[in-house]
Amino acid sequence: MEIINTLGRRKTAVARIYMKKGSGQILVNNRDYKEYFPVGTLQYVVTQAFAITGVEGEYDVKANLDGGGMTGQAEALRMAIARALCEVNTENRPALKAKGLLRRDPRMVERKKPGRPKARKKFQFSKR
Numbered sequence: 001m002e003i004i005n006t007l008g009r010r011k012t013a014v015a016r017i018y019m020k021k022g023s024g025q026i027l028v029n030n031r032d033y034k035e036y037f038p039v040g041t042l043q044y045v046v047t048q049a050f051a052i053t054g055v056e057g058e059y060d061v062k063a064n065l066d067g068g069g070m071t072g073q074a075e076a077l078r079m080a081i082a083r084a085l086c087e088v089n090t091e092n093r094p095a096l097k098a099k100g101l102l103r104r105d106p107r108m109v110e111r112k113k114p115g116r117p118k119a120r121k122k123f124q125f126s127k128r
Contacts, residue, residue, distance in 0.1 A: 004087050008080030010105055013068025015076035019084040022060030024050075028077065029065055036065075042074040049082040049101055053092045059084075079104065
């Protein structure tokens with residue numbers, strides 16, 4: 001089997017992955033994913049696509065993550081893995097689509113407005 005190259009995005013995070021048949025090793029920026037994402041929920045998010053399709057431990061993933069925060073990077077990686085699993089076997093697509101793993105989350109940070117400290121926060125009102 002050849003190497004499958006896919007891309008996943010979330011907020012400002014971008015995940016570029018290379019997936020091939022293997023022993024289930026997931027490397028993120030040349031580190032193990034459990035070391036890169038120390039929080040259990042983020043580790044679950046990364047492996048969620050494998051769990052849904054029932055192919056845990058069958059593919060090696062080498063990922064390059066850039067931009068965003070921890071959650072955005074984990075969800076971008078999840079999307080990239082889900083896209084790669086659809087390329088491997090098209091029968092995986094309905095299960096992944098039903099769980100929403102193939103849809104790019106459109107939510108972004110709202111821009112800061114002029115005359116305010118943040119996007120919606122206002123300075124304290126003083127009556128006198």
